[in-house]
Amino acid sequence: MKKGRRAFLSVVVLMIVLSTFVFGEEKIILTYWEHQFPGYVDWTQRMIKEYEKINPNVEIEFSVDYAHERLLPSMYAGTGPDISVPHDAKVVKLMMEGYLAPVRLEAFLEFNSYEDLEKVYFPGVLDLFKKDGKIYGLPINLSPHMLYVNEKLFRMAGIEPSPENIPEHWDEVCKIGGDIFEAIGKNEKGVTVYEAFDWEYAYRATWRRDDLRTIFAQYGAKFVDENGNVVVDSPQAVEAVKMMRDMINKCKTGDPNARPGGEDRSWQLFNGTLAMGVFPGGEIYKGNAAEDVVDYLKVYQFPYPRGYEQVIPVRSHVFMVNGSISEEKQIEAWKFINYLTQQWQELAVLGQMPPRMLLANGTPWYETDWFKEQADKYQSLRNLPLNELAEGRAVWQLGYELYGTDEARLHADEITDIVGDAVDRIIFMNLDVEPQLKEAKKEIEILLK
Numbered sequence: 001m002k003k004g005r006r007a008f009l010s011v012v013v014l015m016i017v018l019s020t021f022v023f024g025e026e027k028i029i030l031t032y033w034e035h036q037f038p039g040y041v042d043w044t045q046r047m048i049k050e051y052e053k054i055n056p057n058v059e060i061e062f063s064v065d066y067a068h069e070r071l072l073p074s075m076y077a078g079t080g081p082d083i084s085v086p087h088d089a090k091v092v093k094l095m096m097e098g099y100l101a102p103v104r105l106e107a108f109l110e111f112n113s114y115e116d117l118e119k120v121y122f123p124g125v126l127d128l129f130k131k132d133g134k135i136y137g138l139p140i141n142l143s144p145h146m147l148y149v150n151e152k153l154f155r156m157a158g159i160e161p162s163p164e165n166i167p168e169h170w171d172e173v174c175k176i177g178g179d180i181f182e183a184i185g186k187n188e189k190g191v192t193v194y195e196a197f198d199w200e201y202a203y204r205a206t207w208r209r210d211d212l213r214t215i216f217a218q219y220g221a222k223f224v225d226e227n228g229n230v231v232v233d234s235p236q237a238v239e240a241v242k243m244m245r246d247m248i249n250k251c252k253t254g255d256p257n258a259r260p261g262g263e264d265r266s267w268q269l270f271n272g273t274l275a276m277g278v279f280p281g282g283e284i285y286k287g288n289a290a291e292d293v294v295d296y297l298k299v300y301q302f303p304y305p306r307g308y309e310q311v312i313p314v315r316s317h318v319f320m321v322n323g324s325i326s327e328e329k330q331i332e333a334w335k336f337i338n339y340l341t342q343q344w345q346e347l348a349v350l351g352q353m354p355p356r357m358l359l360a361n362g363t364p365w366y367e368t369d370w371f372k373e374q375a376d377k378y379q380s381l382r383n384l385p386l387n388e389l390a391e392g393r394a395v396w397q398l399g400y401e402l403y404g405t406d407e408a409r410l411h412a413d414e415i416t417d418i419v420g421d422a423v424d425r426i427i428f429m430n431l432d433v434e435p436q437l438k439e440a441k442k443e444i445e446i447l448l449k
Contacts, residue, residue, distance in 0.1 A: 028332050029059045033067035033081040035317060043346060051339050058332055075099050075322070082322050083333050089209075089412055091137040091318040092128055096410060101323040102134035107334035110360070120358040122389050129318065138341055139316040141352035143280040144385055145210055145302050152296040153194060153275040157183035161298070169306040170243055173197055173276065177253030180275050185254070197276040198254035199244065200265045201424060208420035209413075211278060213402055214313035215240050218304050222401075223415050223444070224408040230444045232419055233437040241423055241433045243305065249430045256428055269297070278302055280315060301385050312385045316355065348374055353384060364390070411447055418443045 034044050041064055048060045067084065074080040075094055094100050103117065111117040114135050118126050122142065129137035151161040157180040159165055167173040180196035187193050200207040216222070221236035231237065248256055253276075268274035304310045319341070321333045344354035344365045357364050365371055366386045403409045422440040426433055 027057055027059050028329060029061060030083060030329065030333055030336065031061045031063070031081040032083040032336075033071065034062065034064050034085060035067060040350070043350060044340075047340055047343065047346075051336055054339075055335075058336070060336065078324060080322050080324075082325050082329060083319065083337065084322075085140055085317045085319050087209075088128060088137070088139070088316055088318045091320045092409060092412075094320065095129060095131055095136040096406060099323055100136045101321040101325070101330045101333075102131075102136050103138065104327075104331045104334045106331050107338050120356050122355060122357045123391070125314075125316075125355050137318040137320050138337060139318045139355040140341060141316055141347060141350075142355045142389070143315045143352055144389065145214065145278050145280055145313040145315070146384075147300045147302055148269055148277050148279055149298045149300060150269065150272060150275050150296050151298060152272070153180065153184065153196075156194075157196075157275070166300050167276070167303050168301075170247070170303050171306055173303050174247055174251035174253065177247070177276060178251040181253050192255045192258035193273065195254035195258065195265075195268060195274050198248065198256060198265055198274070199427070200277070200279075201256060201427075206266075206279070208416050210280070210313050210315055212244075212420055212423060213416065214302070214311065215244060216402055218308055218311045219243075220308070222404060223419060224402070224404045224448075226404040228405050228407070228448070230441045230448070232422075232444065233434065233441050237437060238433050241426060241437065244423060245426050245430065245433065248427055272296070312389060314389065345370065353386075353389075357390065407448060414447060415444050418447070 032044075032048075034041060045062060048062055052058060052060065063081075067081075068086055068090075071080065071084055071086055071090060072094075076099075080099075091100070103114070105111060105113070105117075108117060114133070117135065121139075125139060125142065126135055126137075129135050147167065149161060149166060154161040154165070159176065159180065165176060167176055177196035181194070184194050185192055185196065200211060216237060219236045219240040221231070221234055221240050223230070223232050225231050247253055265274060265277050266279055269277045269279065301310070302312055319337045321330055321337070323330075325333070341354075341356055344356060344359070347354045348365070348371060354365055359365055359368075364386075366384075403412050403415065408415060418440050419437075422436045425431055426436050
């Protein structure tokens with residue numbers, strides 16, 4: 001009986017071994033959670049098919065179902081995806097908490113070290129994802145915020161949208177925006193039908209995570225300094241918030257209670273009822289704007305305060321790999337990520353800046369003839385702040401330099417919401433700035449205790 005069992009088991013083992021030779025090695029299955037933007041989803045699904053053809057031993061299970069909302073709970077529960085590409089804040093948080101796998105250089109044969117890998121990216125873009133001499137995240141895109149201008153509304157207000165009339169500084173947004181809103185903002189019944197400029201309150205993620213942080217950084221303000229002191233009520237912070245308040249309440253560039261053309265400012269822009277707005281680059285090309293509006297929209301660099309150095313806000317989605325999976329799967333996951341981050345032409349056509357600045361021959365991608373032709377074709381690729389970013393003049397990764405300590409960075413979103421609540425009150429109710437920021441300071445100090 002025992003001999004029979006042994007014989008049977010031997011046959012089973014032999015069949016398994018033979019099947020490996022006959023049918024190839026066992027497939028490595030990777031789960032990948034992606035964000036829900038339609039353009040990216042289509043592109044990612046196509047890239048997965050191409051990658052699986054090149055690597056038949058790999059199968060990638062792709063999902064977009066509430067990927068952002070599910071990511072942190074699933075990682076904490078031990079059921080997270082092998083690969084994901086959330087906003088950078090979650091990557092930093094998970095890295096600091098020890099849930100991520102570092103970049104495996106075995107998957108990047110073109111680089112001998114992390115230093116070599118870092119050299120091909122725009123300066124500073126990987127700084128946030130470093131820990132103990134290793135890199136834990138690689139951005140798939142860079143999306144600098146830009147000033148979008150509706151030239152038709154400029155002309156309706158009697159202002160020619162020539163270069164000298166396109167605002168470079170916030171005080172110019174104030175002056176030109178006030179003139180536009182006074183000329184065409186309200187109809188004969190006093191109802192707001194157009195806005196010249198307003199902040200993106202309705203879309204809290206963009207308004208607080210991107211614009212609010214950037215404006216603080218432009219004025220040299222921080223939320224928490226390097227010694228752990230909460231400084232949201234510093235003179236620089238007060239100056240920044242006064243500008244945001246006065247843009248609406250003194251300059252009269254718009255009506256924060258109005259929503260002509262859409263629930264948030266981006267829809268107003270795309271529906272042709274907003275003369276100027278600050279939004280991530282690439283929005284026009286993604287097909288959000290109505291066809292009759294696209295011809296009138298032009299993209300310029302993000303305004304900054306007069307007398308200060310220009311600072312560009314840049315947001316990104318960042319690849320991360322689950323640290324609980326096997327080393328074999330980690331390497332395969334980073335190989336797939338390496339493949340995706342090299343598709344710079346595909347990313348540019350999607351209206352996004354490829355974060356890997358240098359091509360294999362050492363040339364920046366934006367100096368190629370191909371990109372110059374695309375920039376002539378797509379407005380969303382014109383006027384990108386390429387030289388500024390190459391020089392490192394950016395609020396990289398949504399302003400994390402505003403949080404001076406690791407402890408503060410772990411609570412970055414909570415801190416930003418406390419400051420954002422205060423700024424919203426100040427703008428909507430036209431309140432004095434200092435008392436509201438002092439109250440925000442107290443809340444943050446309690447949070448960090």
